[in-house]
Amino acid sequence: MKKMPATQEAGIFDESALVAKAREGDLAAFNELVNSYSRKIFRLAKHITQNDEDAEDVLQETFLKAFEHLGDFQGQSKFYTWIVRIAVNESLMKLRKRKSDRSVPLDEPVDTGEDTVVREIAVWDENPEQKYSREELGQILDEAVQGLRPAFRTVFVLRDIEELSTEEAAEALGISVPAVKSRLLRARLQLREKLTRFFKRKGDDVFAYM
Amino acid sequence: MLTCKEFLQELNDYLDETGDIELRRRIESHITQCPNCFVILDTTKKTIQVYKGVLPQTLPQDVHSRLLKAVERKCSEKKLRAGLPGIQH
Numbered sequence: 415m416k417k418m419p420a421t422q423e424a425g426i427f428d429e430s431a432l433v434a435k436a437r438e439g440d441l442a443a444f445n446e447l448v449n450s451y452s453r454k455i456f457r458l459a460k461h462i463t464q465n466d467e468d469a470e471d472v473l474q475e476t477f478l479k480a481f482e483h484l485g486d487f488q489g490q491s492k493f494y495t496w497i498v499r500i501a502v503n504e505s506l507m508k509l510r511k512r513k514s515d516r517s518v519p520l521d522e523p524v525d526t527g528e529d530t531v532v533r534e535i536a537v538w539d540e541n542p543e544q545k546y547s548r549e550e551l552g553q554i555l556d557e558a559v560q561g562l563r564p565a566f567r568t569v570f571v572l573r574d575i576e577e578l579s580t581e582e583a584a585e586a587l588g589i590s591v592p593a594v595k596s597r598l599l600r601a602r603l604q605l606r607e608k609l610t611r612f613f614k615r616k617g618d619d620v621f622a623y624m
Numbered sequence: 625m626l627t628c629k630e631f632l633q634e635l636n637d638y639l640d641e642t643g644d645i646e647l648r649r650r651i652e653s654h655i656t657q658c659p660n661c662f663v664i665l666d667t668t669k670k671t672i673q674v675y676k677g678v679l680p681q682t683l684p685q686d687v688h689s690r691l692l693k694a695v696e697r698k699c700s701e702k703k704l705r706a707g708l709p710g711i712q713h
Binding site: 439441444445448452453454456457470473474477478481482532535536537538542543551555574575577580595598599602603605606609610613 | 660663668670671706
C-alpha cells in the first residue's frame with residue numbers, strides 16, 4: 415500500500431511542516447501546498463486579470479517563484495498570505511503590461527468622494543439569486559466585479575471572496591490597513607449599486623442619496 | 625445620533641463586526657430611524673453574502689497538470705544548480 419504523507423495520516427493540514435520539507439527540496443511536500451492553494455490562486459488571478467491565459471501564467475509564476483524563494487519565507491505570516499502577495503504582484507504586472515499604464519493598480523485612488531456617493535436605493539427581492547440560473551448569476555457577479563477599478567477590485571477579491579483579514583490583505587498588497595478599509599467600503603458600495611439594478615424588488619422607487 | 629454620512633463611514637466595521645458595542649448601538653439606532661440607511665445596510669450585507677460561495681473555485685485539469693509539470697522542471701533545475709541528484713520517479 416502506498417504510504418500516505420504524514421500530514422494526511424494525521425488528518426491535519428500541517429502547513430509549516432510542509433513548508434519546512436519543501437524548503438529542503440521535497441517536491442511531494444511542495445505539491446501538497448500547490449494542491450491546497452492552486453484553485454484559490456487561479457480564481458484570484460482570474461478576478462484581477464479577467465483573463466484565463468493571464469491567470470494561468472500568474473498561477474505558474476506564483477508557485478515557481480514561491481518554490482525558488484522558499485528560503486526567503488520567514489514563516490512570520492501564513493504561507494497562503496505570502497503566495498497571495500506574489501500572485502497579486504504578478505497579476506498587477508499583467509494588467510500594467512496590457513494597459514501600458516504603470517499607475518493603474520496599486521497607486522492610491524484619487525479621493526474625489528464620488529466613490530462613496532449612493533445613487534440608488536431600493537429594497538431587494540427576498541432571495542434575489544433565485545431569479546437567475548447559477549450561470550446567469552455568476553455572470554452578473556463577475557461583470558459587476560470587473561467594472562470596479564483595479565485598486566478596489568483587488569481589495570474586494572482578497573477580503574470578501576478569498577476571505578483574507580484586513581491585516582492580511584494589507585500585507586499582501588503592501589498598503590496600509592486604513593487604505594484597505596477605505597477601498598473595501600467603496601468597492602462594496604459600488605457593487606451594491608451595480609447589483610441593485612438586477613436584484614431590486616419590482617415597483618420600488620430608486621432615488622439619489624447624499 | 626449618527627448622520628447618514630457617519631453611518632456610511634462606519635458601515636464596514638459594522639458589517640465586519642469589528643466595531644465596538646457603542647458603535648453598533650448607534651448604527652442600529654440610526655437605521656431604525658432612517659429607512660434609506662436601513663436599505664443600504666441590508667443590500668450591502670446581501671452583496672457580500674451573494675459573492676460568498678457562488679463564485680466557483682475551479683481549476684481546469686490541463687491547467688493543473690501544466691502547473692505540476694512546471695514545478696517539477698523548476699525543482700530539477702534547482703537541484704541541478706545545487707549539485708543534488710534529480711527527481712527520482
